Amino acid sequence: MGLRVSGKRALIRITPDGGTAFDASGVSADGRGRANAFSFEIGAQVVDADGYNQDYTEPVPVGQSGVSGSLTVFFNSDSGEANTFLNAMREAQHTPAACADPAEYTLDIMPEGECLFKEKWTLENVVLENLDLPIPHDNLLVYTTPFRAGAVTRKSISALLLGVEADGLVYRSLDVGTTWDDISLLADPNIGVYCFEHLGNGVVLAGLMPGDSPYHNLVRGTQYGAQWDAGQRIGADESAFYVYCLEHLGSGVVLAGADGSDDGVANGGVYRSADYGVTWELAQQLGLPVQALLNLGSGIVLVGTTGTYYPETVLGAIHRSIDGGESWTLIQQLGSQYGIYDLLDLGGGVVLAATGNPAGAGQIYRSADSGLTWNLLYEFTGTTYARCLRSLGSGVLLAGTQDAGRIYRSINSGAAWTKVADADVAVFGLGALDDGTLYAVGVDATPAGVVRVSTDGGLTWAELAQTFEGQVNCILGIG
Secondary structure, eight states: OOOOOBBBOEEEEEEETSSSOTTSSSTTSSBBBBEEEEEETTTTTEEEEEHHHHHOOOOOOOOOOEEEEEEEEEEEETOOOOHHHHHHHHHHSSSSSSOOOOOOEEEEEEEEEGTTTEEEEEEEEEEOOOOOOOOEEEEEEEEEEEEEESSEEEOOOOOEEEETTTEEEEESSSSTTTEEEEEETTTTTTEEEEEEEEEEEEEEEEEEESTTTTTTOOEEEETTTTEEEEOSSSTTTTOOEEEEEEEETTTEEEEEEEEOTTTTOOOOOOEEEEEEEEEEEEEEEESEEEEEEEEETTTTTEEEEEEEOOSOBBBOOEEEEESSSSSEEEEOOOTTTEEEEEEEEEETTEEEEEOOOTTTTTEEEEETTTTTSOEEEEEETTTTTEEEEEEEETEEEEEEESOOOOEEEESTTTOOEEEEEOOEEEEEEEEETTTOOEEEEESSSSOOOOEEEEESSSSSEEESSSBBBEEEEEEEOOO
């Protein structure tokens, strides 16, 4: 259901000043959908579904005024939900209790379905000019109202996807993390999400910690994570348990890093798909779980593996491919048996690797020759793991650590770091939106999954109100 103009649809959300949002295009309390017609005008430009169903170009000029339009809401006559809301809206604006300005409302119009993530219109200071009487229509009632608004803005819509360990859900936010919808994965509550990769056009892959039989370890999402389906299992039923990392090389070629089977055999390796993650083949067993993948372009790809204690101590290592992931060469062991958790491309052949160290100092290694040779660059004293890295450009980097979880910031490409936030137990992932909003995800001492956000380039961080059951492993920003 939703806005239907020239066959298009939209989500319409009405929010009273200081009040709770009402979904005018959602499903009513009795389960019946509400179809809505909506249009508005800026000067002489009529904006309907065809008008705003375009890729984002530029914002409406600040201070734009003269906005007017009409809203028609169809709802089931047996359900008083829409009836009550719109009447309350009208009364608040036309029969104020005191001599004051009428209550103001905000209208958000967000494309849905094939229009998803094109852009979002926000009409502020909306005032209903009239409210027609209900009109019977096929067991539905119809409210039609002209309105005026003081300002209108438009922006590209963003989406956030959140992967949590072992609750069988992906969480999605369309409002920069303020609220989250939970979306079930394969109806298996024991599935956990370790990683995401956006392949473009709303197609997303998620690597999993498998739950119950048949032990799915990969799902494929469409509509920017709104719908998920089981992908081809990577490996035989018992040969590749977890999928820790995914990397799209372009043109539909995707690599996946997996660990060994649940019988303890160390046979982790790299799997390869040439059709956007629909089908997979083993590229090469590397003997240890693959935790990190990084595409450097021109067929050069790096892998970071974990180490092992048994039957002998083996350190994590860098492997390198020069043929798009079809074959691999061991380059160098790094750090400790805790292994390598993330890889970051700084350009010009410079690559960083984040490693764990049981001695209590997570480490950053650096390569200046596209991964051929490596040297220790920095140690985070007092923390066992350097878990994740992110570049903000111009030499500004972020790092998240585990065991004394912290967020660190560098302004010189990783040569030196400053702690900018304590994050309880662990920071497992870093993400961002195109507008520069940054996210750090992990787990606190409760233990509960937590999301922290920064809007000043990582200098300060605030924890979002919502927490999640189990640790948050990863976050993906789209748009």
